[in-house]
Amino acid sequence: MIQTRTITLPHGTTLQCRESGTAGRPVLLFLHGFPEGAFIWDTLLAHFARPEHGGYHCLAPYLRGFGQSSSPAEVDAYRAKYLVQDLVALVAAVSPGQPLECLVAHDWGGAVAWNLANQQPQLMKRLAIVNSPHPGTFLRELQHNPAQQANSQYMHFLCRPDAEALLAENDFARLFAFFDDPEGRAPAWLTEDMRAQYRALWQQGLTGACNYYRASPLRPPRGEDNTIASISLPDSMLTIALPTLVVWAMQDPALLPGLLDGLGDWIPRLQIDRVEGASHWVVHEQPERVKSALARFLGAG
Numbered sequence: 468m469i470q471t472r473t474i475t476l477p478h479g480t481t482l483q484c485r486e487s488g489t490a491g492r493p494v495l496l497f498l499h500g501f502p503e504g505a506f507i508w509d510t511l512l513a514h515f516a517r518p519e520h521g522g523y524h525c526l527a528p529y530l531r532g533f534g535q536s537s538s539p540a541e542v543d544a545y546r547a548k549y550l551v552q553d554l555v556a557l558v559a560a561v562s563p564g565q566p567l568e569c570l571v572a573h574d575w576g577g578a579v580a581w582n583l584a585n586q587q588p589q590l591m592k593r594l595a596i597v598n599s600p601h602p603g604t605f606l607r608e609l610q611h612n613p614a615q616q617a618n619s620q621y622m623h624f625l626c627r628p629d630a631e632a633l634l635a636e637n638d639f640a641r642l643f644a645f646f647d648d649p650e651g652r653a654p655a656w657l658t659e660d661m662r663a664q665y666r667a668l669w670q671q672g673l674t675g676a677c678n679y680y681r682a683s684p685l686r687p688p689r690g691e692d693n694t695i696a697s698i699s700l701p702d703s704m705l706t707i708a709l710p711t712l713v714v715w716a717m718q719d720p721a722l723l724p725g726l727l728d729g730l731g732d733w734i735p736r737l738q739i740d741r742v743e744g745a746s747h748w749v750v751h752e753q754p755e756r757v758k759s760a761l762a763r764f765l766g767a768g
Contacts, residue, residue, distance in 0.1 A: 469486065474528075476556035478552060479537075480552075482536045482553065482557060483528065483535040485526070485527045486524075487525045488522065492523055494523065494524045494558075495523045495526070495567070496554075496567050498573065498577070499533070500574020500575040501575045501676050502645065504533055504664070507751065508571075510758070511754065511761070514758055515765075526561055530579070531553055532674070532675020532679065534668055543682065544678070545681070547578075551582050554579060568592055569764070570594050572595070572596055573598060581602055584707050591709065594711045595711070595712040595764055597714045598722055599722075601733065603733055606698060606700055610696060612723070614723055623686065623689050631677055634677075643662070646748055646751075654748070708736070709736065711736060712761070715741050715742065716742045716752075716753075718745060719747040
């Protein structure tokens with residue numbers, strides 16, 4: 468059974484969480500991305516909470532800015548240091564005195580997870596990332612790969628001051644279109660029930676979600692805006708010493724496979740699981756595939 472609870476962190480942020488399993492058991496923490504909510508992980512929360520699949524205590528928060536979690540209006544509130552602060556406090560609340568068994572993250576959740584694993588590796592035993600670019604390869608590709616630069620131009624749209632209003636038009640038509648296949652068809656997983664879940668989430672507000680893009684310095688060059696060219700990141704900010712699984716859907720239209728090149732330079736204990744025929748929304752498209760990859764990584768069977 469999946470339950471919902473709200474956790475208030477010491478610094479005042481509240482995070483609404485979906486939860487399955489028994490408190491006190493090893494914790495799996497799942498982080499969603501844009502324009503998603505914690506509910507994308509429901510199948511995995513239920514699966515890994517079962518005794519025969521590890522009996523984990525599974526939690527998936529709505530990140531700040533999403534759903535009923537705290538949604539500050541200021542763009543600066545979505546800088547990486549504040550997102551990491553939320554997770555440090557959340558881990559202390561849900562796994563006191565013990566590291567997470569694994570941190571699992573997709574898209575923007577992965578961006579925060581990469582930072583947390585680099586800065587606070589003692590908070591987790593393992594890291595599992597699903598289609599979220601490592602900051603080192605993302606910076607490199609945004610600076611030097613014209614194809615990745617072109618495929619990331621949507622980020623500028625999401626930084627517009629009127630982005631929320633445009634996304635909400637016509638029953639969130641632009642947001643639902645993010646899920647379409649290359650021929651513009653809605654995917655089979657986007658059932659009426661799933662549409663209703665997304666609609667209810669987006670109706671709670673989109674400013675926080677868009678602020679992730681506004682606060683990030685990693686955006687592709689466009690016209691005279693080429694600030695990405697002057698950014699550099701030292702290896703000390705990019706190294707991940709933990710055992711790390713990267714599950715990568717190879718037909719992701721926004722995040723190209725070149726983002727996998729050179730990952731081993733920063734992540735010596737790396738496993739890459741390439742999923743052919745899947746898009747950015749692989750958690751929805753192939754939940755059994757993601758589940759099995761994670762199970763192997765955990766050794767849970």
